[in-house]
Amino acid sequence: MSDLAIPQVKSTSLFPSGFVRDSAAYILSQQLPDGSIPWFEGHFADPWDHVEAAMGLAIAGEFAAAERAYRWLADIQLADGSWWAAYKNGAVDNGERRETNFVAYVATGIWHYYLISGDKKFLQRYWQMVERAIDFVLGLQTEHGEIHWAVDADGKPREDALITGCASVYKSLECAINIACELDCARPEWQRGRSALGEALQHKPERFDRTWESKARFSMDWFYPVLTGAISGEAARARIQQRWDEFVVTGLGCRCVNDEPWVTVAESCELTMALLASGQRTRAEIIYRGLHRWQDSDGGYWTGYVYRDEAVWPEEKTTWTVGAMLLAADALADLTPASGLFTSVRLLSDTAQDAQGVDCFDQLELSGSQG
Template structure:
């Protein structure tokens, strides 16, 4: 992908004409020699946000850099299939826990890159990494379908579940199943686990936030079940409409939490994709267009803005924010063959389903 492939009309209405190139260059400028992508220069990298930034590189056609990012994860994967919460300068930066949704997210990145490149060898190469990551995550699933959010430094489960984290895992399992299907490695237990997780998210709210204060004040708890396909159609639209005024500040973006005057760019991008998934394209375009005011001269995007104080905060331009901007652009104008990954459930059928369809 390069900016010249985007029509001037689309570029002018949704993003600056140099947007893809400069955003990718910003991420590339932060990527370390080992392939890791920290939040910013001198910062740490975590497995989830690292993948978010790597997907941005795939969108821009920076395939070698994106593959270097996935190689870094594969090289440091622990024996049980997991990763620590954060790394910095080649060392573990946070060894207190390993988070299930962080671990699962590599499946989304690998599938996204494959849809863009069609590189079968790449998919085969990272199959063992994805398989081990999913095994770690599903070992934390309870009989009720929810998935514990983390394990501690000793490997003991931290027994509670997060709506946002489990929603992210729901999408990760969709992508992992598609990877398995494409490689001819049917994983019916993954499908059953995904179905149980979806039921928990839709029907068992009591399984979430059992041991801490509710996370419902966070916008991601509101829109992530739509973004990841837990809810679709009319149910998705109703969910978004119900709390729209709590989280969306007209002309600025989406709040991170409903009780603070702080909009965040990445959450606004993800809400853009959730709106597209729910069939609310006009709202999605309107929300996304306003986000480019937060772009700096180097192509990076500021993480957030406190509108009460008219102040950028924190004074950080995170790589995953640039990645989220690219992902939303892809979803809006189909820059790549992977553009629909967050706007529709695209679960490939079991091989037996193909056989039955031929009868």
């Protein structure tokens, strides 16, 4: 473990003693020498879940390991700013597509690390990686505001949009804009893209799930617009209440889909943060406290539980589930300066920046290759 201080826990009622250290130790035990964090030993790593686990490391003060995770992404970033869907043993494991929410999420991770560490040189080192990733994603935005969910192996857009994916991108754009602002690198086109995406998420439901069956059965489509700030205030509370009984199983947590008897720890953590974002702390605490029953002796958390069969399923302890547990703990207990990242929208002002934007790369004295 790192010599850096583990965050001081303000409340022991939300999680057991040693929770932060034990959870980080599990993620560290799965991280490979190249910095990648697979789902679990022998499995692949995908860019989104890899970042989720890296954020967990940063919460625990494991900055060196978290930076190794981001360095891995920088080293394998493609020329157009994207990443393939999955990697395994130093090679591409899924070269069929590149998903926009996977690509954008690196901005969330980089901003999260900076909020905790205050290390501006870190932002400078990874600015080009973030810039290229976000430009790739916004290059797939339509005139209606939504963003195509992926491109295929040849780079051709897969022309449809996912509510969950676009909501995740919406939060990533907030983080990317904040990075740009912190580095005095105006990107007004990112702000325009974020505004258009928010408008689509709030007012254009017809732009999503156009070519496949609706994803409304998935709980993430329900709460992700709240979790990521696309829907807030009374509208957020109404949205949560509308489908609460479909997805929440009293005493267990949040179902992954509304038609299967399966609660999942990561979705329950994300719902916890969405509840905090919508001002429902009591509900958030109740859901989160019940999740620790699925922690194993090595610090990992089982992915889910089939309550009809009273069985853990699948028999996997995913690193991104542990990352989600740490993110929700931070949101509940203010462990780090990044505790509000998923419970509020904090968009830095850019009024002092050049409205036309500037090329910051040469000014930032970036060190090392960025992919």
